[in-house]
Amino acid sequence: MKLEILFPEVCNLYGDRGNITLLEKCFPTHDFIYTSLLDEPYFVHHDVNFIYLGPMSDSMQEKVIQKLMPYQKRIKELIEHDVVFLFTGNALEILGKEIIDESGKSIHGLNIFNIMTKKTPNQRYNSLVLGSIDEHKIVSYVSTSSTSVIHEPRLMDVLKEKNNSNEEGIHVHNFFGTYLLGPLLVLNPYFTKTFLKLLKYYEPLPYEKELIKAYDLRLEEYLRVGVHY
Amino acid sequence: MQKIRYYFAFIVAKLVTFLLRVLHKRVPYYPGYVALRICPDFLTIVRKPPVVIAVTGTNGKSTISALLIDAFEELGYKVINNHGFNVKDGITAMFLQDMKLFGKRGEVAILEVDEKSSKDIYASVKPNYLICTNLFRDSMRSNSNIEYIAQKILEGIPKDTKVIMPADDLITVSSIPVENPIYYSLEPLKDESKEPYNLVCDLIYCPVCGSELVYTNVHYHHIGSSYCPKCGFTNPKSKYIGKVDDKKEILNVNGIDYPIQSKSIFNIYNLLSVIVCLKECQIPETKILDVAKHLHIIDSRYSSEKVGNHTIVNIMAKGQNPVACSSAFQYVANMPGSKELIIILDDVADKKYSVETVAWYYDTDFEFLNQKNINHFVLSGVRAMDVYVRLLFAGIPKIKMDVVEDETLAYQKVHLHESDNIFIIHDIHQYDQSLIIKKQLKEMIQK
Numbered sequence: 001m002k003l004e005i006l007f008p009e010v011c012n013l014y015g016d017r018g019n020i021t022l023l024e025k026c027f028p029t030h031d032f033i034y035t036s037l038l039d040e041p042y043f044v045h046h047d048v049n050f051i052y053l054g055p056m057s058d059s060m061q062e063k064v065i066q067k068l069m070p071y072q073k074r075i076k077e078l079i080e081h082d083v084v085f086l087f088t089g090n091a092l093e094i095l096g097k098e099i100i101d102e103s104g105k106s107i108h109g110l111n112i113f114n115i116m117t118k119k120t121p122n123q124r125y126n127s128l129v130l131g132s133i134d135e136h137k138i139v140s141y142v143s144t145s146s147t148s149v150i151h152e153p154r155l156m157d158v159l160k161e162k163n164n165s166n167e168e169g170i171h172v173h174n175f176f177g178t179y180l181l182g183p184l185l186v187l188n189p190y191f192t193k194t195f196l197k198l199l200k201y202y203e204p205l206p207y208e209k210e211l212i213k214a215y216d217l218r219l220e221e222y223l224r225v226g227v228h229y
Numbered sequence: 230m231q232k233i234r235y236y237f238a239f240i241v242a243k244l245v246t247f248l249l250r251v252l253h254k255r256v257p258y259y260p261g262y263v264a265l266r267i268c269p270d271f272l273t274i275v276r277k278p279p280v281v282i283a284v285t286g287t288n289g290k291s292t293i294s295a296l297l298i299d300a301f302e303e304l305g306y307k308v309i310n311n312h313g314f315n316v317k318d319g320i321t322a323m324f325l326q327d328m329k330l331f332g333k334r335g336e337v338a339i340l341e342v343d344e345k346s347s348k349d350i351y352a353s354v355k356p357n358y359l360i361c362t363n364l365f366r367d368s369m370r371s372n373s374n375i376e377y378i379a380q381k382i383l384e385g386i387p388k389d390t391k392v393i394m395p396a397d398d399l400i401t402v403s404s405i406p407v408e409n410p411i412y413y414s415l416e417p418l419k420d421e422s423k424e425p426y427n428l429v430c431d432l433i434y435c436p437v438c439g440s441e442l443v444y445t446n447v448h449y450h451h452i453g454s455s456y457c458p459k460c461g462f463t464n465p466k467s468k469y470i471g472k473v474d475d476k477k478e479i480l481n482v483n484g485i486d487y488p489i490q491s492k493s494i495f496n497i498y499n500l501l502s503v504i505v506c507l508k509e510c511q512i513p514e515t516k517i518l519d520v521a522k523h524l525h526i527i528d529s530r531y532s533s534e535k536v537g538n539h540t541i542v543n544i545m546a547k548g549q550n551p552v553a554c555s556s557a558f559q560y561v562a563n564m565p566g567s568k569e570l571i572i573i574l575d576d577v578a579d580k581k582y583s584v585e586t587v588a589w590y591y592d593t594d595f596e597f598l599n600q601k602n603i604n605h606f607v608l609s610g611v612r613a614m615d616v617y618v619r620l621l622f623a624g625i626p627k628i629k630m631d632v633v634e635d636e637t638l639a640y641q642k643v644h645l646h647e648s649d650n651i652f653i654i655h656d657i658h659q660y661d662q663s664l665i666i667k668k669q670l671k672e673m674i675q676k
Contacts, residue, residue, distance in 0.1 A: 009433045014369045015551075017428065018591030021622055037434065038441060057374045063439070121377055126370040128584055141586045143369045145377070181369070181588050186618070207621045214614040221584045 001031045003050040004042050007064060008034050013055040014143060016088050018183030025206035026196060037067060044071055048083060050199055055089025062107055065094050072110045084198045085175040088184060092177035093117045093148060113170060114151040121145045127162035129180060130222045136191040139218045140180040174198055189215055235274045238267035242325050258314040261322030272353035275324040278335040281354060282506060285342040285382055286362030288553050289499050293360060294341040296503045296524050301337045303520045309335035315343040317350055344378045347385030355387040358509060360502050361394040364401045366431055368549035375431055379404030393505055396467045397452050403436040413469040413505045417446040427555055429592045437462045448494050450552055471501040485514060487521040491531055493560040537674045540650045543663050548574050548656035551592035558597040561652050568603045569648035571639055571666060575612040577658040587615040595623040604647040606630045609639035636662045640669035
């Protein structure tokens, strides 16, 4: 099993390294490859089973796009070959067509998915999000300073969110791209168990009982309160 | 016309102040809100004291502001401040309140300024000095990321304002490139790491050329000394250099010794920035020394009391802030002796109306608490279960922890017999609850 974590030293905003922490408790250490921004990604010349990219600053997005652009075809190939991807927060945006900043300047993305993003740095959007992915209820948050128009198969049906959206994220082959923060895998143990089956992990989650108890408490609260936080 | 609006706003806001007092409503920023709605230029027009010192940055604003208030009052100045209401309404209310018919008007204003409000406030108030404490990742719902916040601060700084900042914080140094800043720095402390050791470090690569930085000393997170081997970018030279003598509990600044009130690295930097500010304000050295002896960290941030054979320590760890909490945890972990920890980190307002995010837990070094001499944890508050999960991930065994959602019952689970030192680590909004727990513990110990 090879799990590649891309640029963890800089793509680590909003506590999403918690997703990696959980994965590290599930798989042996030697299965992990941590690729820094200065290294060539492992996936370029090797087979991998999983690739993760977390949220990053706006200036880092430009650098990550520049970094990954030469490997656009390879990334597309890996997606089509059902390699499992998890891109969280604004990581998803780099795979889109274009990111437009507030001055109108446009940055070309990797153009793998049909996503158009507009930066809104002075209008931060925060919301609790309650949704469902297949049979699983998902409890999460979003915190973004951008808006995206996405024309791809969606990941999640939204049940409760501030802007009344209906859908969230992208799910294509085994590519999971989502703005959801939490960390997603820590806050949603039932979803995580299903997700990890894609990586042939069938064991109980680490501290599964406790993760489920925390999830149950949170789900009850989400059903009760408003969407602001 | 503008003057007429100003005077009208002044009268109405003063009436509002009077009404709030009569009704016993504690909403100190509200008169400022009213004044600005009637006269948007109110803050520009209202009288300012001769000296205005602003404090901004991610961490330390409130503590530094409080220390400066104490210092200038001790020096005999009439001081006004905005009591932590750090956006435009609160600052307007402060100046409004200072405009009185009787009594001495303010000679020094200490403004705690929210980073995002910088442009708005400095358009109307030109501080003589601005202390930028540091820049870190903060609450994701308000402060997005560091670049965004740095831009907000930089946009607002008036040309003639003297900016005081730590040379050890290369994010602040590189993100806020003002002319002729006044730098201060802290020499390496005993046994400090040569490399970043926290879960997150917000400065890995050179902000100039993108090469990997080489650290030579780290106080915490990215605060310390580093250089770029490719382009030579490094910490600027400091006008003021602090040296800590741990045994004597002294902070030496440019050859003069000042007593340290709290040994946490945060508070050492807070004290250093206050001393630097006083020196820059041309306060005579003998007077700074006198004042430094009486400075103390406000009780809501830190207090320690010996009760029988136990010591009860209340430490504020600002919620939603991974760096502040990591620092608090590290401070507790480094204290000698056997320890019991009570942790209540949730935001009281979120408990009532929402479900606060716990994402920041995973940027916070809970791993510091995985120590042999921390014998037991009581986790309390509505997010206790999430803290429990996080501590499990940090390697703390289940047997060492009890979860009690109801904070009023947390004291019952404390293992008094196991530890001499009891730490109550609480969010800023849980200060009152932490005092209740302390009182309950004292009664238990004294029985």
